[in-house]
Amino acid sequence: MGSRVVAVVVSAGMLLVACGQVGGPEKQTPENSAPTPVSARPEVTRVAPSSADPVEVRGSPTIAGIRKRGTLLVGLRSDVPKLVQRDSGEYTGFDVQVARILAGGLGLDPETQVAFRWLPPTLRVExxxxxxxxxxxxxxxxxxxxxxxxxxYALTGPRGAATAHFLAVPPRDAALREELRRILARAVAEGRWRRAYESTLGEAGVPARPPDLGP
Incomplete structure (x- = not known):
């Protein structure tokens, strides 16, 4: 009789252990875990600085504003169709490609984090x-x-009678000017300026060459 009682107790204990093993791991599976509260999830940063083109530029309020906004605001000329065209709100041309090069150098997505404004001569400085x-x-x-x-950023026309095209930026921001110069120089050295030219001005037969911006 005693041995029967022991056997019953052991069997009941094994049954309890087995039930515990079935219920335990289920609580650890992702499918049954409670969703992470939205406030606890990590924020996704829109601006992803490129390791090749660092954008940690001290002393530039303009770059600080660009990074906070997450968009580079670019003015385009409305009166030079050989350099930029607008069709149904879409902008194309060499100047657009240069703007995307600059955006990428500042750590922005050159396709989605650039906004253009179509400006006549009277509104550009303002x-x-x-x-x-x-x-x-x-x-x-x-x-x-x-x-x-x-x-x-470009010299168009024949040598000896070329037209120089400059970027206009806010005054008193030397750090911004140096960073843009560095980005342009790197684009020339790496062949990105040449590719932008060949896909736009080059196809249209407009002669142009890159400037010498130093290292």
Whole structure:
């Protein structure tokens, strides 16, 4: 009789252990775990700095604003169709490709984190000085006192009679000017400037060459 009692107790204990093993691991599976609260999930940063083109530039309020906004605001000329075209709200041309090179160098997505403004000559200086755009590609009077220049980023036309095209940027931001110059110089050295030219101006038969921007 005693041995029967022991056997019953042992069997019951084994049954309890088995039940515990079935129920335990199920609570650890991802399918049955409680979803992570939204507030506890890590934030996704839109601006991903490139390791090849660091964007940690100290002392530039313009770059700080660009990174906070997550978008590079670029002014494009409305009166130079050989350099930029607009069709149904879509922008194409050499200046657009240069803008995307600059955006990539600043750590932005060159396809999705660039916004363009189609500007006539009378609005370009005010747009840069007032902060409506971060950069204006060409078309600004060299003597304009409310903006600074970077470049040139391209020389078009025959040698000896070439037209230099400059970036116009906010004044008193030397760090921004140096960073843009560095990005352009690197694009020339790595062949990206040449590819941008060949797919736009080159196909149209417009002669152009890159400037010498140093290392």
């Amino acid at each position: 747009a840069v000085a007032g902060g409506s755009v971060d950069i204006q590609l060409g078309g600004v009077d060299p003597g304009a006192s409310r903006v600074a220049r970077v470049g040139p």
